Amino acid sequence: MRRCVEVAKTGLTAILLHPVRSGATCCALLAILVPYLVGMGVAKGIEHDAARSLEAGGDLYVSGSRLGQRIPLPVEMGPRLEVLEGVQTAMPRIVGRLSLGRDKVEVIVVGIPAEDFPAKVTCVEGRLPRNGALNEFVVGTELARRLNLQVGAMLPPFYRNPRGEHVSRIVGIFASDVSLWQSHLMFGTFDTAAEIFAAEGMATDFVVTCQPGYEVAVSRAIQNMNVEAAPGTGGNVRFRVTSREQLAVLLAGGQLHREGIFNLHFVLVFVIGILVVQVTSGLGLAERRREIGILKATGWQTDEILFRGLIECILLSVGSAALSILVAFVWLRWFNGYLIAGVFISGLARAPSIPVPFQLTPVPAFLAVTLGLVITLTGSLWSSWRAAIVPPGEAMR
Amino acid sequence: MAMPNQRLPRCVWFGVLLTTMAATVIVLTPIRQPSGDLDVRRTEFQTLVGGLGFGATVDLAHCAFSFDPRLQSSCDRLEGPLAGGYFLCPNHVGRAIGYPALDPTDFHISAAAGEGDHATMR
Amino acid sequence: MIQTKNLYKTFRDRKKGELHALQDVSLTVSAGRFVLLTGPSGSGKTTLLSLLGAMTRPTRGSITFQGRNLAECSDVELARLRRDVGFVFQNFSLVPRLAVWENITYPLIPRGIPVAARFETARRLLRRLNLEDRIESRPEQLSGGEQQRVAVARALAAEPQLILADEPTSNLDLRAAGELTELFEEIHGSGVTMVISTHSAAMLDLATDVYTLTEGKLSCG
Ligand SMILES: Nc1ncnc2c1ncn2[C@@H]1O[C@H](COP(=O)(O)OP(=O)(O)OP(=O)(O)O)[C@@H](O)[C@H]1O
Ligand SMILES: [Mg+2]
Numbered sequence: 005m006r007r008c009v010e011v012a013k014t015g016l017t018a019i020l021l022h023p024v025r026s027g028a029t030c031c032a033l034l035a036i037l038v039p040y041l042v043g044m045g046v047a048k049g050i051e052h053d054a055a056r057s058l059e060a061g062g063d064l065y066v067s068g069s070r071l072g073q074r075i076p077l078p079v080e081m082g083p084r085l086e087v088l089e090g091v092q093t094a095m096p097r098i099v100g101r102l103s104l105g106r107d108k109v110e111v112i113v114v115g116i117p118a119e120d121f122p123a124k125v126t127c128v129e130g131r132l133p134r135n136g137a138l139n140e141f142v143v144g145t146e147l148a149r150r151l152n153l154q155v156g157a158m159l160p161p162f163y164r165n166p167r168g169e170h171v172s173r174i175v176g177i178f179a180s181d182v183s184l185w186q187s188h189l190m191f192g193t194f195d196t197a198a199e200i201f202a203a204e205g206m207a208t209d210f211v212v213t214c215q216p217g218y219e220v221a222v223s224r225a226i227q228n229m230n231v232e233a234a235p236g237t238g239g240n241v242r243f244r245v246t247s248r249e250q251l252a253v254l255l256a257g258g259q260l261h262r263e264g265i266f267n268l269h270f271v272l273v274f275v276i277g278i279l280v281v282q283v284t285s286g287l288g289l290a291e292r293r294r295e296i297g298i299l300k301a302t303g304w305q306t307d308e309i310l311f312r313g314l315i316e317c318i319l320l321s322v323g324s325a326a327l328s329i330l331v332a333f334v335w336l337r338w339f340n341g342y343l344i345a346g347v348f349i350s351g352l353a354r355a356p357s358i359p360v361p362f363q364l365t366p367v368p369a370f371l372a373v374t375l376g377l378v379i380t381l382t383g384s385l386w387s388s389w390r391a392a393i394v395p396p397g398e399a400m401r
Numbered sequence: 402m403a404m405p406n407q408r409l410p411r412c413v414w415f416g417v418l419l420t421t422m423a424a425t426v427i428v429l430t431p432i433r434q435p436s437g438d439l440d441v442r443r444t445e446f447q448t449l450v451g452g453l454g455f456g457a458t459v460d461l462a463h464c465a466f467s468f469d470p471r472l473q474s475s476c477d478r479l480e481g482p483l484a485g486g487y488f489l490c491p492n493h494v495g496r497a498i499g500y501p502a503l504d505p506t507d508f509h510i511s512a513a514a515g516e517g518d519h520a521t522m523r
Numbered sequence: 524m525i526q527t528k529n530l531y532k533t534f535r536d537r538k539k540g541e542l543h544a545l546q547d548v549s550l551t552v553s554a555g556r557f558v559l560l561t562g563p564s565g566s567g568k569t570t571l572l573s574l575l576g577a578m579t580r581p582t583r584g585s586i587t588f589q590g591r592n593l594a595e596c597s598d599v600e601l602a603r604l605r606r607d608v609g610f611v612f613q614n615f616s617l618v619p620r621l622a623v624w625e626n627i628t629y630p631l632i633p634r635g636i637p638v639a640a641r642f643e644t645a646r647r648l649l650r651r652l653n654l655e656d657r658i659e660s661r662p663e664q665l666s667g668g669e670q671q672r673v674a675v676a677r678a679l680a681a682e683p684q685l686i687l688a689d690e691p692t693s694n695l696d697l698r699a700a701g702e703l704t705e706l707f708e709e710i711h712g713s714g715v716t717m718v719i720s721t722h723s724a725a726m727l728d729l730a731t732d733v734y735t736l737t738e739g740k741l742s743c744g
Contacts, residue, residue: 005635006635006637007633007634007635008635009635010632010633010634010635010636010637010638011632011633013638014629014632016410016413016414017410017621017625019413020409020410020413020620021618021620021621022620043497044497046457046497047457047497047498050456050457050497050498051498053443053454054454054455054456056443056444056447057447057452057453057454057455057469058452058455059444059447060444060447060448060452061447061451061452061453061471062451062452065452065471074473095451097451099453099472101460101461101462101465110460110461110462111460112460112461112468114450114453116449116450116451121449122445122448122449125445125449126438126441126442126445127442127443127445127446127449132449146459178446179442179446181439181442181443182439182442182443182445182446183443183446183447183454184454184459185453185454185459185468185469186446187459187460188459188460189450189453191449191450208472209471209472211451211452244474246470246471246474246503250503251455251470251471254500254501291619294616295618297616298616298617298618298629299629300602300605301576301578301605301610301612301616302605302606302610302629302630302677302681303602303603303605303606303608303630303633303681304602304629304630304632304633305598305599305602305603305633306598306599306602307599308633319417322417322421323416323417323420323421325424326417326420326421326423326424326425327420327424329424329427329428330420330423330424330427333427348457348496348497349457349458349459349496349497350457350458350459350460350462350463350464350467350496351458351459351460351462352459358459364427364428365428366428366429369424369428393598395577395578395579395580396578396605397573397578397579398579400578400616404638404639404642405622405624405625405638405642405658405659406659407638
């Protein structure tokens with residue numbers, strides 16, 4: 005036991021014996037692990053936000069489909085949906101896309117019937133658009149920043165329809181911390197949104213809420229609704245229903261980060277990891293060989309030498325992984341993911357105007373340590389072993 | 402008994418120990434529940450817009466699917482597999498979150514409905 | 524204690540072809556002896572010593588250490604054997620970045636001796652070798668002679684039963700060499716077997732046996 009402790013302690017000395025090698029390994033591990041941890045942390049943060057988006061949203065989302073493509077539905081569908089058994093409300097909604105200004109700033113236009121607005125909200129600085137007053141908007145923080153908008157600002161006409169051009173007024177700006185997805189939003193009444201897209205009487209989708217337990221039945225009923233039930237669409241329309249359950253499954257399985265980030269890093273880690281292996285096993289190799297030869301010559305056993313190397317690797321990888329966690333945390337918390345958040349969240353500015361959602365959790369941290377260990381071990385244990393099995397006289401030469 | 406000067410190894414050892422402890426604290430601290438106010442505001446926002454946003458995208462520039470699969474049930478440009486992943490949609494490279502398309506065949510002609518006119522969810 | 528029979532060591536070199544560093548060396552060193560190896564440069568002294576200390580393997584022939592054939596020993600057994608041998612390398616072979624006291628006491632680590640005791644051991648040895656003030660220095664900060672004495676101290680640290688020293692006084696002035704000779708005499712007096720290769724005549728008086736190597740061949744006297 006004492007023997008193990010004393011040998012283990014020399015593992016620490018071994019790190020200091022080769023500061024360049026240890027430093028290079030540590031830096032390489034940071035380069036691999038920090039993006040990994042940031043990505044995983046951001047994914048977890050988004051997951052929390054997504055859960056809230058599902059919770060506060062509707063039970064079913066109904067849209068039209070023709071020739072397999074999504075199409076809008078006439079607003080008259082609303083009352084027809086509401087009469088189905090188990091349906092509480094069916095709110096038409098417009099979600100559209102346009103770009104503004106010389107810089108072509110991306111905008112997501114969202115229109116909701118003014119009757120469905122709450123009386124008072126705290127998530128907006130300013131107020132909500134008034135019923136009947138056309139062209140009043142609440143905008144997202146990134147939009148406000150890019151277009152330099154304040155509450156009360158006027159927006160020059162950015163769309164034309166047969167009734168001419170319109171100046172729009174910014175009546176509110178979303179609070180930056182309410183959501184990741186508010187940043188490019190331009191929120192107005194349903195009528196305003198319809199006007200912008202010259203699509204009066206059409207809704208992108210219907211947000212349906214059901215009585216508890218009726219979701220499946222309602223969804224089936226909607227899909228079985230007669231095509232003639234959708235007048236004004238030119239016929240041949242099917243209904244597409246997306247249920248909250250469908251998306252909730254994705255969240256519950258934690259499937260969310262398994263694809264994008266994980267695969268990206270799969271490749272990244274492999275490429276950089278292999279480089280690390282080459283660098284670490286090459287740096288000071290002759291010196292290490294000699295040193296191992298000296299250890300053997302003075303009575304060290306091969307297993308003791310390897311144990312010393314193992315401790316060295318563990319310390320290096322645990323230290324580097326822990327440092328990576330700290331760096332990732334500081335980068336996300338105090339620098340709000342400057343530069344790096346944009347890698348993992350599409351459309352985000354270099355310096356995000358929203359607090360980047362993130363949470364560092366034990367599983368990625370544990371994986372980071374394991375990954376670091378595997379990489380450092382492949383880098384050094386093999387060469388240590390090679391040096392340790394030959395007679396010391398040869399290793400020392 | 403005299404002891405050797407071991408300042409450097411001690412410093413490194415404590416450095417590693419401290420970093421590891423700090424990292425453990427960070428990782429094990431449960432996500433801070435947003436303060437009551439913030440929590441209300443966030444729910445309020447989602448209620449206001451009728452539930453919007455799901456993936457790691459903040460605009461609809463390339464891929465509405467990665468913004469919210471409720472707006473579009475799959476990404477047209479996702480074509481895999483490249484080295485273990487779906488990498489061809491420029492909007493998905495590097496995204497923190499990926500998810501499978503909602504079942505693309507969720508609309509098929511229902512035999513039960515006859516005539517082949519109606520679609521049902523599988 | 525240690526016995527070699529018809530020992531050959533041949534180095535193969537691509538340019539020069541085969542080089543017979545040792546040829547048919549049979550040597551018996553009994554416990555408690557003080558053996559001197561002399562011979563001109565390149566005659567094979569270092570080669571013989573490293574074979575005796577199980578640092579390399581012979582090309583042919585056998586070495587028996589405390590009744591055991593080295594060729595039949597496992598890696599662990601060889602390591603155990605090396606612990607009973609103190610080896611002073613001709614080129615010192617100190618670990619450059621380790622402090623002097625750490626270099627000296629590295630052989631003690633696998634025995635589980637705690638750091639304070641190791642430090643004390645190093646201090647005691649260095650005091651004996653007039654180097655106590657360099658205990659925290661690094662080898663590169665020492666002169667050749669000082670490094671040589673550190674190498675000697677390391678060989679003595681584990682209190683071995685056999686000391687193999689390869690020209691341990693080559694870098695020392697007369698006084699230091701004299702002191703080291705005294706130290707060896709004292710250690711030998713306590714029953715330790717010594718095999719020392721040297722060019723200097725200073726140790727001739729102490730030696731119980733003197734062998735001469737010429738071009739890899741061993742002769743008595
Ligand atoms: N690793 C090696 N590869 C090839 N030849 C070697 C090797 N080691 C030693 N030799 C050769 O073996 C012969 C004996 O070398 P050795 O080092 O044993 O001599 P030595 O008696 O110790 O000399 P010196 O007094 O100079 O230290 C020399 O001719 C040397 O060139
Ligand atoms: Mg020699």
